[in-house]
Amino acid sequence: MHRWSRLFVPTLREAPADAEVASHKFLLRAGYVRQLGAGIYNYLFLGQRSLNRIIAIVREEMDRIGQEFLLPGILPKDPWVESGRWTGMGENMFRLKDRKGADLCLGMTHEEIMTVIARGELRSYKQLPQIWYQIQTKYRDEPRPKSGLLRVRQFTMKDSYSFDLNAASLDTSYNLHDVAYRNIFTRCGLKFVAVEADSGAMGGSQSQEFMVYTDAGEDLIASCPVCGYAANLEKATSRLEPVTEMEPTGDGTPELVHTPGCAAIADVAEFFKISPASDIKCVAYMVLRRGTDSKKGGAPDTWHGVAAFLRGDHQVNETKLLGAIGAAELRTMQAEELEKYLHGPAGFLGPVGLEHDAKPLGDGLTVIIDKSLEGRKNLVAGANKQDYHYRNVTPGRDFTWTLSADIRSVNEGEACPVDNCGGKLVVGKAVEVGHIFKLGDRYTESMGARVLDENGKEVTPIMGCYGIGIERILTAAIEQSNDANGFWLPATIAPFPVVVTVTNIADAALRETGEKIAAELEAAGIDVLLDDRDERAGVKFKDADLVGIPYRINVGKKAASGQVELVSRAISQSTDVAIDEVVTAVKARIANEVKSIN
RNA sequence: CGGGGCGUAGCGCAGCCUGGUAGCGCAUCUGCUUUGGGAGCAGAGGGCCGGGGGUUCGAAUCCCUCCGCCCCGACCA
Numbered sequence: 001m002h003r004w005s006r007l008f009v010p011t012l013r014e015a016p017a018d019a020e021v022a023s024h025k026f027l028l029r030a031g032y033v034r035q036l037g038a039g040i041y042n043y044l045f046l047g048q049r050s051l052n053r054i055i056a057i058v059r060e061e062m063d064r065i066g067q068e069f070l071l072p073g074i075l076p077k078d079p080w081v082e083s084g085r086w087t088g089m090g091e092n093m094f095r096l097k098d099r100k101g102a103d104l105c106l107g108m109t110h111e112e113i114m115t116v117i118a119r120g121e122l123r124s125y126k127q128l129p130q131i132w133y134q135i136q137t138k139y140r141d142e143p144r145p146k147s148g149l150l151r152v153r154q155f156t157m158k159d160s161y162s163f164d165l166n167a168a169s170l171d172t173s174y175n176l177h178d179v180a181y182r183n184i185f186t187r188c189g190l191k192f193v194a195v196e197a198d199s200g201a202m203g204g205s206q207s208q209e210f211m212v213y214t215d216a217g218e219d220l221i222a223s224c225p226v227c228g229y230a231a232n233l234e235k236a237t238s239r240l241e242p243v244t245e246m247e248p249t250g251d252g253t254p255e256l257v258h259t260p261g262c263a264a265i266a267d268v269a270e271f272f273k274i275s276p277a278s279d280i281k282c283v284a285y286m287v288l289r290r291g292t293d294s295k296k297g298g299a300p301d302t303w304h305g306v307a308a309f310l311r312g313d314h315q316v317n318e319t320k321l322l323g324a325i326g327a328a329e330l331r332t333m334q335a336e337e338l339e340k341y342l343h344g345p346a347g348f349l350g351p352v353g354l355e356h357d358a359k360p361l362g363d364g365l366t367v368i369i370d371k372s373l374e375g376r377k378n379l380v381a382g383a384n385k386q387d388y389h390y391r392n393v394t395p396g397r398d399f400t401w402t403l404s405a406d407i408r409s410v411n412e413g414e415a416c417p418v419d420n421c422g423g424k425l426v427v428g429k430a431v432e433v434g435h436i437f438k439l440g441d442r443y444t445e446s447m448g449a450r451v452l453d454e455n456g457k458e459v460t461p462i463m464g465c466y467g468i469g470i471e472r473i474l475t476a477a478i479e480q481s482n483d484a485n486g487f488w489l490p491a492t493i494a495p496f497p498v499v500v501t502v503t504n505i506a507d508a509a510l511r512e513t514g515e516k517i518a519a520e521l522e523a524a525g526i527d528v529l530l531d532d533r534d535e536r537a538g539v540k541f542k543d544a545d546l547v548g549i550p551y552r553i554n555v556g557k558k559a560a561s562g563q564v565e566l567v568s569r570a571i572s573q574s575t576d577v578a579i580d581e582v583v584t585a586v587k588a589r590i591a592n593e594v595k596s597i598n
Numbered sequence: 599c600g601g602g603g604c605g606u607a608g609c610g611c612a613g614c615c616u617g618g619u620a621g622c623g624c625a626u627c628u629g630c631u632u633u634g635g636g637a638g639c640a641g642a643g644g645g646c647c648g649g650g651g652g653u654u655c656g657a658a659u660c661c662c663u664c665c666g667c668c669c670c671g672a673c674c675a
Contacts, residue, residue, distance in 0.1 A: 010608090012608095012625095013609075013610090013625080014609060014624075015609090016609065016610080017604085017611090017668080018667065018669095020668075020669070035667090037666085038668090085675095090673095091673090092673085092675095108675080109675050111675080140674085140675095142673085143599080143673050144669095144670095144671090144672085144674085146668085151674080329673085437675075503633085503634055504633060504634085507633095536633055536635085536637065538635035538637080539635080539636050540635090541634075541636085542635060554634080556634060557634075
């Protein structure tokens with residue numbers, strides 16, 4: 001039993017000015033954490049206690065499917081060079097040198113290290129499949145830490161890695177994680193949604209994110225309320241309404257039109273009296289193709305010009321664009337680069353008359369169009385000349401391209417992509433609490449992990465990797481359950497599921513009753529916090545409301561008649577309960593909560 | 599990395615423009631009163647005004663520079 005009078009729980013009446021999002025304010029106000037630097041936090045007693053309970057749930061579920069390891073946090077350079085990520089990770093990797101000048105880094109993820117273990121020890125298909133996991137600190141030099149514990153430079157992650165002989169076996173490992181993750185997030189009381197996700201720099205074929213809707217989130221999720229389709233906006237697709245095409249003018253071929261000052265889509269649409277959907281937007285990028293940095297010396301990074309064309313009313317999805325052309329990073333072109341690659345100024349860029357490479361990422365310009373432009377006709381496009389546009393532009397006839405792909409972001413209200421669904425997509429903000437990937441042989445191949453199959457033939461195992469952000473579970477739980485006075489956590493992950501508040505500690509009878517109830521709760525296997533501080537009742541109530549404990553027992557005036565109050569924080573509802581029944585009542589509420597979550 | 603903002607007591611802020619003994623609220627400590635929703639009265643302690651340099655008789659205040667933090671964007675297994 002913990003007595004509040006002896007604890008360090010530095011609650012704040014006011015939130016520090018730095019805190020913006022709800023979870024950040026409350027983590028500070030409730031004395032869960034204190035900031036040490038940008039994206040670096042001290043976890044105090046209540047915070048650590050809650051995180052430990054989350055970890056216990058994660059560990060319990062993971063132990064059903066895998067084996068826990070503990071890997072170093074400080075890592076040598078070599079494995080990263082072998083996988084190509086010593087340079088591939090770029091600035092996000094914390095790097096350091098030891099006294100001999102050797103390069104080291106702080107672990108931001110452990111695919112390479114797990115692969116080192118696998119290649120050193122796994123020899124036979126009989127040893128597969130393997131699922132190895134770790135729960136430990138990871139370090140990332142984030143360009144912009146923000147939002148309290150949501151985006152930080154040091155955090156706790158459950159990361160697991162599977163090694164399988166073939167795709168069917170990987171499916172099984174992947175599905176085991178899918179199930180385990182759903183169990184974990186459910187037990188942690190999160191209202192989550194699993195969405196299709198972009199695999200990003202991890203490479204790999206399939207991936208799914210586990211998201212919790214909250215305005216504090218950094219991801220956008222498109223979902224269909226009719227069929228349940230849900231995908232990260234980086235990945236989401238939709239069905240577009242057919243567009244009514246413009247009638248051609250003149251002889252129907254591209255016609256140069258003087259459009260003074262019409263640099264923005266809205267200006268052009270107004271000038272020609274057309275819908276932005278009939279205008280072709282151009283966004284020009286310089287994209288980076290990562291070199292390889294194998295020990296034998298590899299190719300350097302290279303930059304390439306890319307012009308992306310899409311409907312005027314659509315937005316470029318840079319994640320999709322990078323995926324389509326196989327590049328790692330991008331930035332928009334500067335004026336002189338526009339002149340070099342497109343021979344025109346910003347605001348008047350267009351595809352007509354552009355020379356382009358036959359394959360992506362050549363020496364010249366890669367022209368990529370969004371699929372929605374295919375089959376369109378009589379469009380308006382920039383003429384690569386200040387204050388001029390073309391009309392009557394028909395893709396395929398008047399210009400060609402290096403490749404056509406889905407490179408746009410879906411918009412809310414567009415039709416669900418699922419066959420025969422007919423629902424309309426809604427877009428909402430969410431925070432990512434977990435992510436599962438099928439990696440394939442990206443690491444095992446480059447790092448030389450091989451086993452013999454049943455025919456004695458050497459084969460490369462394939463991998464999956466699966467992460468859960470421990471702090472993000474806590475953060476998401478706070479985001480989804482807070483009000484002006486504080487927050488409440490699910491009983492499963494709260495630092496304490498119940499607090500016994502003795503309203504007046506100077507009253508020996510009340511104090512003894514409180515002690516007795518707390519002892520009985522403890523005997524019943526419930527972690528209990530006894531608020532025995534010599535404070536006014538109001539102070540103790542305010543603190544209890546603030547710090548995330550879902551149930552409170554008030555031991556006060558009614559104790560003389562054998563009653564205490566049982567308060568459920570989530571609904572701020574108080575019930576009078578007989579003293580000798582309160583333990584049973586608390587147990588029932590906790591059990592009921594767990595049941596309703598599941 | 600681009601843009602914006604901030605740095606003064608533990609927390610929240612004023613003072614800076616127009617240079618002249620550093621303030622307010624909350625918190626803390628002491629005493630008395632109070633005791634079911636962040637109590638009242640009286641008293642007290644607590645500051646390299648982010649660091650360095652400069653201008654000045656004199657700098658929290660003006661100038662230069664560095665550092666740190668927050669927000670938007672870029673970025674983000």
